[in-house]
Amino acid sequence: MDNWWLYAVVALVVIIGAALLVVPRLRKGRESEPAEQVTKPEPPASSATAVEEAEAPVVEAPEAPEVVAEKPAEPVVEVPEPTVGRLVRLRARLARSQNAIGRGLLSLLASDKLDEDVWEEIEGTLLAADVGVQPTTVIVDRLRERTRVLGTRTAVELRKLLAEELTIALDPDMDRTLHTEPRDGKPAVMLVVGVNGAGKTTTCGKIARVLVADGRTVLLGAADTFRAAAVDQLATWAHRVGAEVVRGEEKADPASVAFDAVKKGIDAGVDTVMIDTAGRLQNKAGLMDELGKVKRVVEKHGPVAETLLVLDATTGQNGLEQARVFTEVCDVSGVVLTKLDGTAKGGIVIAVQRRLGVPVKLVGLGEGPDDLAPFNVSDFVDALLGDERDAKVSG
Ligand SMILES: Nc1nc2c(ncn2[C@@H]2O[C@H](COP(=O)(O)OP(=O)(O)OP(=O)(O)O)[C@@H](O)[C@H]2O)c(=O)[nH]1
Secondary structure, eight states: THHHHHHHHHHHHHHHHHHHHHHHHHHHHHHHHHHHHHTSSSOOOOHHHHHHHHHHHHGGGGHHHHHHHOOOSSSOOOOOOOOOOOOHHHHHHHHHHHHHHEEEEEEEEHHHSSSSHHHHHHHHHHTTTOHHHHHHHHHHHHHHHHHHHHHHHHHHHEEEEHHHHHHHTTTSSSSSOOSSSOOOTTOOOEEEOTTSSHHHHHHHHHHHHHHHHHHHHHEEEEEEEOOOHHHHHHHHHHHHTOOOOEOOTTOOHHHHHHHHHHHHHHHHTOOEEEEOOOOTTTTTTHHHHHHHHHHHHGGGOOOEEEEEEEEEEGTTTHHHHHHHHHHHHOOEEEEEOOOGGGOOOHHHHHHHHHHHOOOOOEEEEEEEEEEEEOOOOOHHHHHHHHHHHHHHOOO
């Protein structure tokens, strides 16, 4: 027990040493806690971006004029194909789709014996080609008579006879002029009517291209206010050739859009104003009335030069009844027969003219911008029957 103080000193040293070791660690541990608290409230990366974005307009504002300057100033205006001889250039396509009629008829006529059965087959071929009952009867009766009287049997002569009969059936004396020239200092106004999907908007665009190619100025009125896409479609066609478009609000009164378009055309001094109307079903009396209203309202500016009825050739005879209603409402002056490239029934041209008493003025031969041609009887008959030289070779 003499050394009790020695034990006391050692114990004190141990306690102090332990205290020196433990306290700094505790302190260190406490210091790290606030560090974690700092990282937690840091804004996440995305909110930092949001702040940058929120500030962006302020920072980028001075650059705005540069953006405007970089915009492509003018759309590229296309130069359409010249119109002269278009039907001839498109003849191969037309002939491909019509060959069934021409070849069928010519081979039947070249039969060893033109008996009752053969004439019935000829009649069937014409009916199947949508020529229509009455014109078919006339064509067959005349052919029968002429082959009997003339005793014609060579392929060349038979082709000539058939061509003559088809030409008569197509009424070459009908006036197929498209009235697009301004009169009395006012633009020629064209109304384009027809059922949904017949190709009205496309036809407006194609005609505008033809007119622009011929050096005319054109304004298009988008009176199909029922379908916003139709308005955009027309505007696209117009921009491609540099024509102006007048469009109304969606669901606006089509008659007022048409009226405004003609007024703008008069003020701007353009040559032709074309009004694209909504596709209307003939059994919707209200809609047909509205079409009549469009015409009356437009006529307040002066007479309409041309009312074109657009008909889809692939609807065949069924389309004719619909077509007839249009002729009653709006005094149709010409027919545009579209999609002739999509049918082997070219005889519909004969049926349309007979039924409506209106000339086919233009034909659509494809979806391409220049696939529209003035209708020409002799080119069409040539396309129906194939090249005359083919007949000579086989004759
Ligand atoms: N193959 C072919 N397709 C055509 C021709 N004319 C138009 N079309 C196509 O027919 C479709 C309908 O044409 P649109 O011009 O939209 O018809 P629309 O009469 O204005 O139709 P709505 O606006 O619904 O009344 C489109 O796909 C055109 O490309 C043609 O001569 N041949």
